[in-house]
Amino acid sequence: MALHAGLLAWMRGWTPWLTPQPPVPPETIVMIDLEPPPEAEAQTLRPEISQASTSESLPAEEAAALPDLEVSEPAPLPDSEAPRRAYSDAPAPPSAEEWALASTYPLKNSKRYRYNWGVQVRSLMGRAYEGPDQGMVRFRVVIAPDGSLAELETLWSTSAMAEALARQAIRQMPPLPPTPTGEPLVFERTITFGPNDAEMPPIYKYDCEPDPPRFRNPYVWDGHSAQGPAIQPSAQPLDPQAYAECLKQLPPDSIEAESTNDQRQLERWKSHRLNVP
Template identity: 65%
Template sequence: MPDRPRTSMAAPPPPTAEEWAFAANYTNKNSKGYRYSWGQQVRSMMGTAVEGPDQGVVRFRIEIAPDGRLTQLQTLWTTSAVAEQLARQAIQNMPPLPPTPTGKPLIFDKTISFSPFANDGPPIYRDDCKPEPPVFRNPFAWDGKSPQVVAAPTPTVPLDPQALADCLRQLPQDSVEAESASDQRLMDQWGSRKTGR
């Protein structure tokens, strides 16, 4: 029985000039649009991903200077030396990037997936002006030495009216592709009762 052909996925197109223009001005959620476009630019330059031992995922910590220059690239972890090598080569050959949206250094972690079974779809922006949910901390955690105190939950703090207005002005209309990608991420995370995943 002949071997079946290996699954492959072509590299996605790089961000358009319009997408970079939006990313360069979107300040919400640690410049979310810029971070997404940066990852899309890298993946587009890595080429076709083919099923097999070379596929994998790499996670970087990145720092971008206010003028768009890369100032730090650190590999946090990787599942494929080939994926890491291709990603680093793409990053070295990236075209000049626009300045960061805030005019300050942009520091973030980014996972690049080099796989025929995964695609980093566009993010959803509609909830970016909602307050951050409180971080859960076990109120009963105790080190066994200090006095026992039940920690009160941290209240959610909404944006002040001016900050909310500035945030809402930046929100784009989410695309069908972004909605579909969000739904797929939820399906991958939680599975489907109908399919038993």
């Protein structure tokens, strides 16, 4: 029985002592002595760390007697390797002809006049660089009937530099033509001072269309009138003759204005559910 048990154990590999084992190589331990760098090289590589560690290890009298180490600033990189900031040049100011056309365009609260005013301000602000000074500022502007500035109020601003440059540009603006309606022109305008935002012309082909009425909640009760849903006012169509006369005032839209309008509509109405980039 012992003989059979030994054979069975040998067949199943339960007896490692019966099979020869490979010799175990002797373990080799290598000792490496690292020499500290010279004192001069340590001060040259990390002068601030070397001085701090020396001051902590020496007494106060000896540390005070140590000479101050001179740390030289790194040499500037060549122009090919130096980082460059993005910038945007100021747009060209509106010409005298453009101002003359704007002073005769009363549609949509003197739309062309307001656009030229914003371009004139931005052109006087100069080049805009990428950085902490870029930003936007929104003004509430009142233009007198003779074209002079009657009131200027800052509604909000994201950059003190942009607001200061815009106000300086407004003070330096040349005399403007009279307003198209002969009445004070009141509007709000956002001036963008940055490298990635360009002043694009507006689109005029819809200026003869009547403005949609302002929405009112039909279920709001004022407390004294008859309760019930209020009737929403509808847009009143223009007289055909007045509409034809209005169409004659519309200037032709440029390709830049059309592309800007398309991009604005895409950003407003795009949805990730429609897989629109």
